[in-house]
Amino acid sequence: MEATSRRALSDRPRPTERDAEEAAYDVQTALAGAKVLVTGGAGLIGSRITARLRSLGAKPVALCTLDAYPREVYEGLFGIEVGGPHLVIGDITDSALVREVVTDCDFVIHAAALADVAACTRQPSSAISTNVLGTQSVLDAVAGAANQVQRTVFVSSASVYGHGCEPQSPEARAYHAALEAVYGPLPPVFDEQVTPLDPVSAYANTKAWGEAQTALTLDAVGVSHSTVRYFSVYGEPQVVKPRSHSWVVAWFATRAALGLPLELNGGGRQVRDFVHVDDVAEATVRALVAPDAHRATFNVGTGIPTSIREVAELVRQHFPQTEVRETPMPPGDPMGGFAAVKRMRQILKWRPQVGVADGVDRYAQWIKETPAAIPTWLRESAAAS
Template structure:
């Protein structure tokens, strides 16, 4: 009998990880291989330049367990799912800004692609469990006025008049109120997973990632996600840190190592069957606090207040009691430790501060 959080249950199994070449997917596949599971990564490998996958994420297209392909290729997905024991569906257009600029691209990948994976899981009786990777973006900014009692609401308004906005804590039963195309697509994916797999009795779990960061994350142009990577790269090159909206947005920062661990625990824990679980630390961190942690390592760094981009939520933080109960686990890496690790990695991997950012420095 396996303990709820005993990952040894995965030894000898085959796990299909869609999006398996990305930052999170590559961490999950590496962890699976360390557990003696076969991890098959399905990925387009077009979100970053090729050298990022090979040099930073350690993913090579020549690896027989790396399959170059699109999750909307239904024949390919059906073949891979039919050869697997578990599925982790992490493939997505996960950049909030990119989804906002190109809503159809988000629909093609996050909605049509998810349906393709669900259809493949339903077509076989071999899958022990599918984990659908969702996001805290489904909560948006929350709406405390909807859930607070009149007494709590009065207290909240009084505190906010003195201290400013008090960030909401999101539990898994908080009403979903996405404020971005990306969040909307993830909310649909959650509901569709429960609907389709619930009808046929296939086990599933839904994990809602909060703000993922950690080495070897690298930045992309025209994106305002990945705040630790952005701030560290800019500070490393002597650029000011842009605090969108003054940096008052709140994030629950979760290191990618903890994200991978939590995802695999959701894959095997008996209590996670048909459950939705936050993967967060339960600690609210403002974007400004992240900037201050970076500045501890780069003391000459300046801050620059900039407007809040469209679709960038003011955010909140995770309630984690359900995660602790269902997975028998909680994240281990603090944001100060994680930032220090990222800065050390960046100093040892200076090419991770990309060329186009260096050119803007020179200009």
């Protein structure tokens, strides 16, 4: 499909969503005055979650190591008040600290993780330390505060589906067929109720473990929990990290802004469901209080597949002279698929608001207007090349 037609198609209702009505529930009333711990709360997604919680009248507390980015990224781009009363600098593997922070919290969002697929592949022991031992530390603290914590949301990833498979349930097959009638042949649709988990990377493996362990630990003590599986998160003010092949929108726009070629791993045939960080934050906050989210797992995506090559073409609309190169596929990089979103809509009574074409437009414009967001190491690499 041509990139120029993507915007019009993405604005249309999904075939299975026509005439569906979202029944409202009062998120603000449910969260007003509530203390919410957000692990990883100073990162890209975490900072958006805490900002949304504050806008609803909640009292978020972020627990974060502040070691994933330079300090100026946290303060200047993510809007984090380092030294402020709502930020606890620390590691989720510090069990005593986590217990102390959780003690008087009404809700917990566990978003802290080593979330870089490439970094987890290079250093699986680091992935295990943060994503497994750290998660257990958080779960133990929540279990110890079972009389206080109303619900915990575990942040997972669509990477747990791996390469996926053909839709299995009649509903999933019908959903897939209806989409193919609009878009033509499509990759797998990931249905959280029927698609088996098949992690193909160390990162995905730790997330699959975290999902199961959250249920095991919190069911035993009667704490409500839900799991959100994020698809490909992007959006301003996301900034790239060295030696990472994640965050493709940010990578492509940043490289294009520097006049560097866009590298299409495996020719860019991989498919992702790109969901804007603002929408991800909203879905996560709603998962805290949605009545039907208790013990539920649901995808957070748009229900629209987009190839990596299509993203490159959307970026090139803003940087027309940009060269495109095909490069080898890195290990642990699945061909991907896209989200079945009916369950998300049923549970959260909501749908994402930012389409991929608009989201890429926003990011490309932001990187042009915010050149300081381009890391020094990448500028130096561009100059040297």
